[in-house]
Amino acid sequence: MNEAHQEELTSFEEQHKVVQKNIPYYDLKWKSVENPATKDTWNWLAFFFSTFWLAYRKMYKPFFIISGIQLLWAIPFYFTDLTAWLDLPFYGIISIIVGSFGNRWYFNHTNHVLKQARALPETVQDSYIQTKGGTHVGIMLGLHTLLFALFFALDFGLSFIPTETNIKDVVRISEEADTLEVYMDNPKWNYIKQEGRHHVVEFTGYDYTEKEDVRIVLYVYFDKYMYEWNQVYINGKKLNEEDSIDYELYIEDSSW
Template identity: 30%
Template sequence: MYCQVCGEKQSEGANFCRKCGTPQTEDNSKEIMVKKTNSDEDSLSLFVGDNSDFYFEKWGILHGDHGEVRKTSWNWASFLVGFQWLGYRKMYKAIFVILLIWLIIDGLLFILNAYHTSIDILIGLTTYLILGFKGNYLYYSHALRKINKLKKGSFHAEDIKKSGGRNIWGIFASFGLFFLYVVISSLLFSSTTSPFATEQVAFGYDIKNGEIADPYQYFETEEEIYYSFYFPDSKGGSYKVVIEKVNDDSAEIYDSWESEVPPDWEGLYDTFITPSELGEYELKIIKENEVIAKGTFYVL
């Protein structure tokens, strides 16, 4: 038995609603649909739950006033703990969409070789600012979609309350989805684990078992150092080595030479003399006009 006005579940034989005080009749022995008068407002109140007055104020909805909903208003919760707030309010689709957009951005930065920690921070801050300013309207849109979907069926008050409200487990779900994003992004777009990554060239002073013993990136001028790499297809052959000096917004070729190894070689190591000019350098291995391996070292 449910109250016809607020949708609160009643004990059998109750004469008045224990929540809103509305007299109860025998007609309420079954689930009763939400009243059609102000149905959107009543439904939204049932959907949000105890904190409906807060959101009604943020949306600019006054009781009985059906003016235009405010699309921009500030919400500290959605700004400070955006994903957890979305999960708490059962907006799992929004979490999924945001993380998918982040994955796409990660992919583009990986392709353009433009990743930097500051970019990650900027993207995260921008996302949370948008949630801060648009979170309330996002919640309104989410609630209205859910309510309209229920209207196509029985449209019972209890169904609206179950569809909306809050879910503490949604907070844990948001952490789980974020962790899944981190794992997928690391596997796909990390320079060491990605199947799309260019093979890395290692540098160092010593070779052990055919590999750089202690990889290092910082060297002095005109030192003899080792470099090593693997052929992506595990096939040797002819290749070209190019060393570029990296400037602020460009790179220029410092040195280059061609070499060749037996076709069955999976990788190799060799030596070269570091440049006499201080700065950042990138060594590239080119095979059939394609960069198959690269690495960065510094001359200090």
């Protein structure tokens, strides 16, 4: 993203033609360091809006690189049990990187546009700079529509792979699972094995209101994306069929 050298730097007046909007801000930031092509200054807009800011400023290369990293980051969550809280430090790091390096990236981007323009006939240079420089809300929205579509397609495709994580998620995304996790201390979901058409998934937890250890065995039919309760154990003792149904209805009613 930084291939410009000091001798290739152009005057800020030339770069104004590329920046077009919010020129005083970038003038201030770039003049605050000895060499804005290699030195970084902080950009709050880039920090908070990251890929939106990159697309808005027509910096397509860093936009696609960071978007690609975000897409790759989502893949492991379908193959192993990773907490969603990991997204916070990941996207926080992305924001810090773009906020820290954004002004330098943009300075080198304007240099690149001017360099490309000089290689063209003089009669079309201004038109080229007007087209490649400035900002564009439509491009920003269009690229993020594409990005969200790719995230949706990735989620749709990977969620149908019969990994242990995806199989457990058939149960874990249900309202009953939410209720069980709220009612229990140390709730855990374990994949046990496959038996014919169904997979055996087990939930364990401690019911702090009733002072009971709870273990529930569920059958997951991944091809139909559905599950059913099979057995309920309270303090290691298996409940009879009637009591198991009553317990399931109790959790189901509490979920509503």
